[in-house]
Amino acid sequence: MKNRREFLIKSAMGAAALSLSPLALRGAPAIIRKYNRPDSMINGVQIGCITYSFRSLPDQSAEATLKYVKECGISAIELMGDPAESFAGMPQSNFDRRRMFQLGRKMRGGEELTADEQKEMAEIRAQSDAYSKEVAEWRAKVDMKPFETIRKMYNDAGVSIYAFKPSAFGMSNTDAEIAYGMRAAKALGASHVTLEHPSNDAHTLKLGKMGEQYGMSVAYHGHEQQTFDFWDTALEQSPRNAMNLDMGHYIAAGHPDLIQLIEKQHSHILSMHTKDRQTPEHGKGNVVWGTGDTPIGDVLKLIQKNKYNFPATIELEYQIPEGSDPIKEVQKCLEFCQKSLA
The missing domain is CATH 3.20.20.150 (Divalent-metal-dependent TIM barrel enzymes)
Structure with a gap:
C-alpha cells in the first residue's frame, strides 16, 4: 500500500508539472x-x-x-x-539597414532617387563598407x-x-x-x-x-x-x-x-x-x-x-x-x- 501510494503521488505530481509547462499552455x-x-x-x-x-x-x-x-x-x-x-x-552595426533596404528597393523598382536620397544612400553604403571590414577582422580572430x-x-x-x-x-x-x-x-x-x-x-x-x-x-x-x-x-x-x-x-x-x-x-x-x-x-x-x-x-x-x-x-x-x-x-x-x- 505504501509503494502504491508513493507511485500515485509521484504520478500526480508529474502530470501537474506537465500540464503547467509552457508547451501545454x-x-x-x-x-x-x-x-x-x-x-x-x-x-x-x-x-x-x-x-x-x-x-x-x-x-x-x-x-x-x-x-x-x-x-x-x-x-x-x-x-x-x-x-x-x-x-x-x-561588433554591432551602426548604420540604418532598414533605410538602406528601402532605398535599394526603390532603385530596383526603377525609381530614381532624389538628390538628398542619393547622398543618404552614399553615406549609408560607406558606413556599411566600414562595418563589413570590421566584421571581417573580427571573424578572422574570434575564438x-x-x-x-x-x-x-x-x-x-x-x-x-x-x-x-x-x-x-x-x-x-x-x-x-x-x-x-x-x-x-x-x-x-x-x-x-x-x-x-x-x-x-x-x-x-x-x-x-x-x-x-x-x-x-x-x-x-x-x-x-x-x-x-x-x-x-x-x-x-x-x-x-x-x-x-x-x-x-x-x-x-x-x-x-x-x-x-x-x-x-x-x-x-x-x-x-x-x-x-x-x-x-x-x-x-x-x-x-x-x-x-x-x-x-x-x-x-x-x-x-x-x-x-x-x-x-x-x-x-x-x-x-x-x-x-x-x-x-x-x-x-x-x-x-x-x-x-x-
Whole structure:
C-alpha cells in the first residue's frame, strides 16, 4: 500500500508539472511533450526549422532563439548567423539597414532617387563598407569557444544544430571569413553551411574546395531560379557541394517535377526548406500550409517511405494571421507534418 501510494503521488505530481509547462499552455501538439524536451522526429522523418522563422520577434539573442525553438517543439534547426555571432561578440552595426533596404528597393523598382536620397544612400553604403571590414577582422580572430558553448546549451535543451547560415560565404567575403564560417559551423555541431546559390561557378568551386579543406559541406539554397539541373555544376565540382532545396520556391517557379528531382538528388540534399507556395497560374503566393499547390504531404511521405535522411526544414514565410505569432504558426506547421506522416 505504501509503494502504491508513493507511485500515485509521484504520478500526480508529474502530470501537474506537465500540464503547467509552457508547451501545454501554448496548446502545443502532443508529439513534442517528451520529458519537457522537444521532439520533432515524426515516424522516421526529422522535421526541423530555420530560425529565420522567428525574425519578427524582438529578441534575437541565442538564448531567446532557443526558447522559441523549444516552445515550438522543434528538436533540430538551421541556425541563422545573427543569434550565434552576437553571442560570440560580433561588433554591432551602426548604420540604418532598414533605410538602406528601402532605398535599394526603390532603385530596383526603377525609381530614381532624389538628390538628398542619393547622398543618404552614399553615406549609408560607406558606413556599411566600414562595418563589413570590421566584421571581417573580427571573424578572422574570434575564438570558437562561444560557438561550442551554444552547441552545448542547445544540445542540453534537446535541440541539435544541423546547419549554420551566417553571411560569411558571399563573393565579397574574404577567405578568412569563409574559413571562419566553416569552423564555427563545426563548433556548433552542424553537418553543413547554407547560403544562397551565388550563380557563379568559380565561387561554388572555391567554396567546395574550402569545404574539403575544413571538413564542412556547403548546401546551396535557391529561390525561383531553381530548375531540375540548377545544382548540377556545383555538385560535379566537389563532393562537399550539396543542395538546400526549397520546395515552395520550386513550385512557384512553375516546375511540376519536384518529386522526380528529390528522387534523383536525394543523396545530395542535406536539408530542404519546406513551405507552401502557389504555382504561377495561382499567383505564386506564400500561403498557410495546406492551402497552396506545394505537395508537402506527398514529399514528407516520400522521405518516410524511402528513408531519406535529410531534414524537412520549416520556413515560416506566409503572412502571420492577426492575433497569432511565429511560435503558434510554426507549431501549426509541425502539426501539419504530424498529420501527413501519421
